[in-house]
Amino acid sequence: MKILVTGAAGMLAAEVVPMLLARGHEVVQTDINQRIPDIEALEVRDKAKVLEKIKKEKPDYVFHLAAETDVDLCEKDPDHAYIVNTLGTENIVVACKEFSSKLLYISTGAVFDGKKGIYDEFDNVNPVNIYGRSKLEGEKIVQDMLTEYFIIRAGWMVGGWDLDKKFVYKIVQQLKQGKKELVAVDDKKGTPTFTKDFSANLMNVINSGRFGLYHMANKGTCSRYDMALKIVEYMDLAGVVTVKPVSSAYFPLPAPRSSSEAIRNYKLDMLGLNNMPNWETSLAGYIKLNKDK
Ligand SMILES: NC(=O)c1ccc[n+]([C@@H]2O[C@H](COP(=O)([O-])OP(=O)(O)OC[C@H]3O[C@@H](n4cnc5c(N)ncnc54)[C@H](OP(=O)(O)O)[C@@H]3O)[C@@H](O)[C@H]2O)c1
Structure with missing residues (x-):
């Protein structure tokens, strides 16, 4: 085509x-x-x-x-x-x-x-x-x-490693800069x-x-906090870096976000076309592939 x-x-x-x-x-x-x-x-x-x-x-x-x-x-x-x-x-x-x-x-x-x-x-x-x-x-x-x-x-x-302007690469950057304490929002869910x-x-x-x-x-589904915990784990920094859960009020932003954008x-x-893996499996693979870049 x-x-x-x-x-x-x-x-x-x-x-x-x-x-x-x-x-x-x-x-x-x-x-x-x-x-x-x-x-x-x-x-x-x-x-x-x-x-x-x-x-x-x-x-x-x-x-x-x-x-x-x-x-x-x-x-x-x-x-x-x-x-x-x-x-x-x-x-x-x-x-x-x-x-x-x-x-x-x-x-x-x-x-x-x-x-x-x-x-x-x-x-x-x-x-x-x-x-x-x-x-x-x-x-x-x-x-x-x-x-x-x-x-x-x-x-x-999530994708593209350094092309990603969103959450995962932001957390990775903080880890690469040696930050030992991270905060992430736990009152918004997504997929x-x-x-x-x-x-x-x-x-x-x-x-x-x-x-x-x-x-x-x-x-x-997960929150940003759940994702941050997994990123730390897959970057082999569990026990070295802590993640503190915070509410979205901690990061005042111009746009409101709904409490859940999670989709199934x-x-x-129903059509037998759902070949999408679990997010944790994919996150583990994604970080393993890219983390030494
Ligand atoms: N990112 C997410 O979390 C997410 C979630 C759900 C759905 N989506 C949807 O998925 C699609 C792809 O998103 P993405 O994450 O790949 O976004 P992205 O990285 O921001 O890519 C969008 C591309 O469109 C370009 N663009 C912006 N305005 C344009 C215009 N007026 N004419 C032509 N090109 C223009 C952007 O250029 P600049 O970078 O120079 O602006 C950028 O290269 C979008 O439709 C988005 O709404 C994204």
Whole structure:
């Protein structure tokens, strides 16, 4: 297949693009960030450029991974969040419709308010921050305008080691700097989603041809505190480094976070397509592979 990837310089694409190339797909990599020469410039906010590019390439699929993923920046600048995550997605959707490309849109467990605890695909959405809202509005546009699409919601993404702007690499950096006492929030739950596992299972879902909305995260749920404890253990620093649980009030941040963004892969379970490993197994493997870098 010919697949055009947006957000090709990002953390998830760093696993997805090599996986697609290894399987013999033709990949057109695009992003605003051209950190490697193979990536072509494509600003998803620019409707004319998006239409022009998709008209020229006529991909079988667009894997739309580009997004503003900085949750606090989204809260501080809602216009920016909606322009990139919602209207940018609309530009991609319009182009897919016009030029008959199928679409994969990656969404997030941040569409849920946390009150239920763990969410499946049939649960009601109610995002508590602008990032979640802007991604949810993107979902609605995909569902309203297309029939041949996959929307896949992921959890707390982990991957790419130093490309990871999120929690795991931040903790690793502190450990590498020799910190002996860490603090981590224990009142918010989520579902780690390793980009390697997500990537490995992605084409099973796409090739099923069973379009629709799915959750795809690793098995099990945890808090940041639970994750920090495991990172310390797998970095062979248990007993040397302590982790103190704190409430989220300890780290005042611009964007509210729901008490739980934890998702379960209910539809993949029912279809026999849930090959996602337990998060602890994947974290152990990820740290073992990367820790001496
Ligand atoms: N990270 C998570 O925990 C998480 C969880 C669930 C779902 N997701 C979703 O998964 C997808 C991939 O996320 P990720 O973690 O790989 O994010 P990422 O590392 O931030 O990658 C996103 C890429 O999109 C680029 N981008 C931003 N604005 C753009 C624009 N206007 N036009 C074109 N490219 C643009 C970014 O460039 P810059 O870096 O220069 O901004 C970055 O290279 C996103 O749709 C995200 O919403 C992420």
